[in-house]
Amino acid sequence: MNPEPHSDLLLSVKNLKVHFQGVGPVAKAVNGVDFKVRRRQTVCIVGESGCGKTVTALAILGLLKQPPAVIAGGEIFFDGLSLFDLPASQMRNLRGKRIAMVFQEPMTSLNPVFTIGDQVGEAVLVHEEVSDDQARRRTIQLLYDVGIVEPEKRLNDYPHQLSGGQRQRVMIAMALACEPDLIIADEPTTALDVTVQAQILRLLKRLKQDKEMAIQYITHDLGVVAAIADHVYVMYAGVVVEQGSADAIFSKARHPYTMALLDSLPTKEKRGQRLYSIPGSVPHPAYRPLGCPFHPRCRYCEPSCEKAFPDFFDYGKGHEARCPVLYKSGVGEKDR
């Protein structure tokens, strides 16, 4: 059962495992992920691409195609409801109404043959008993809220008539349609250029304040994390390797992977220097190394890392990291 039924805990994912069974070995794309999102909180899930962020998000909304995906274990609680036990019809009522999602690719995420007014209005109409006219007015208001200029006129535009940034605004308007408790934003700005990215981030921050929503923000960019996060989960190869408040992650990172991500972040101090990049790449989920999945790329790697992957070490105030080497040696504390 949900351990904190009446608290401000909104979403809790426990030991989630999602595997892909194709030809060849099983790909353990998500391999035991735990995280929590509280009401009105912005939680960032950060990690390189391929580490299982999108699959985790789709699992929450029940949008994974099964097969090939298999939920191999774990539980997800949303506001006291166990999502994996929910009948399909109730899960559908939850989608869009209480949990909404903004996808990574604004160019392909809108249906090319319907107007944006139709598509946003549909999100209202599916969950609420309103007349077409009321839905229309809501749609105009929503488009206005996300910063679309002259929304009455844009209502009849088709997605191809909009820029990438505008399309992402429309996607956000669609997500906001029923004022959900949680918005899952999966790299909403990755496909956009930097200035538009900043605008969208500001928009999300403002909307979160106005509508009192929680946001689960997925990104591979720590720069974005710094701009919006309350709490951060660092994911690597299907597992969470470190979590903590945004402050803790940026000032006292305790996992070599987090530290490496921070080192590869461009900052003012590092201006003119060659940027650090982590050697190697995320291993394919079907061919992960034994022990700590990060050890082949880790500069602190010890022989024991190749054999076992220990649990989290607690650094207080909800800050935890899964690296025994740094825990024992205290490296990192003097570095930062």
Add this chain to the structure above:
Amino acid sequence: MLAFFGRSVIQKIVTLFFVSVVSFLIIHLAPGEPSQIDPLNPKFTPEMVERMRKEFNLDKPLHIQYLLFYRNLFNGRIVSWRDNLPVLGKIWERFLNSLPLFIVGTLLTWTISFPVGIRSAIQRDGIYDKSTTFLSYLLISIPGFFFAYILIIFVVTKLHVPVIGMETFGVTASSPLVRIMDRTWHLVLPSILGATGGVAVLSRYVRGQMLEIIGQDYVRTARAKGLSSETVYYKHALRNALLPFVTMFGLILPGLIGGSVIIESIFSWPGMGRMAYEAILGRDYPVILTINFLTAVLVLAGTLVSDLLYMVVDPRIKI
């Protein structure tokens, strides 16, 4: 829009001109001539052959022949070399015979293929999908005529449905109701056979198209909104999956005149396909070239219709 239409029509007329030249040349390059159709026939004297060549303008240079032929075609004065009957009248009569076959066959093909293809795609790899896949490939790989004869044997011996020709011999004397029933019965087997091949291919195509669209990001978006699977599939996915078929819709127009040679031959159906086939065997140039020309006109008109329809259904295409 109007400019597009005008430009398109002019382009198509130019294309039509080249088609007319090329088909004319091909016919004349092909070995054999109407005057030589039966050279060993002792009744055919060299003088007769010569007279025939003169009669049909075959002794004139090719470009003159070309001009004479198309002048006659546009004047409607063109006649068959076999029986001296006006070609357009002959074609019209055969066309009316082929029309019911074409309409029923096409309706069957489209109304069966779409539901089958869509359902297979939605229930991908399910029993329904697997059995329709098996059946389609079976029907695609069995030659049409072979399948036709098997069906004929079955239908004639077990169900006593008439299968040969358009109506039962001598039925003309009966009441109109009996005649209509008789004609309808005669339509059944050839239309079903005409449709089977089409259904097998088209339903596969619909399935593939639908599967591709179901994998698109915007279909996932539709699901994420909390829409029911019916709305997701039949509104968001289907509308996109249908787009390419709008193009095909224009292209079924030429089928109006082509008819089906095999089906019409098997069932002794006096339609267009058989007439074209017989005209080719008999080197009846006026009939061949007229059918060819009309087919070209319909193909070009079909593409124009497709383009216009596409503009209506796909908001991304505007001219």
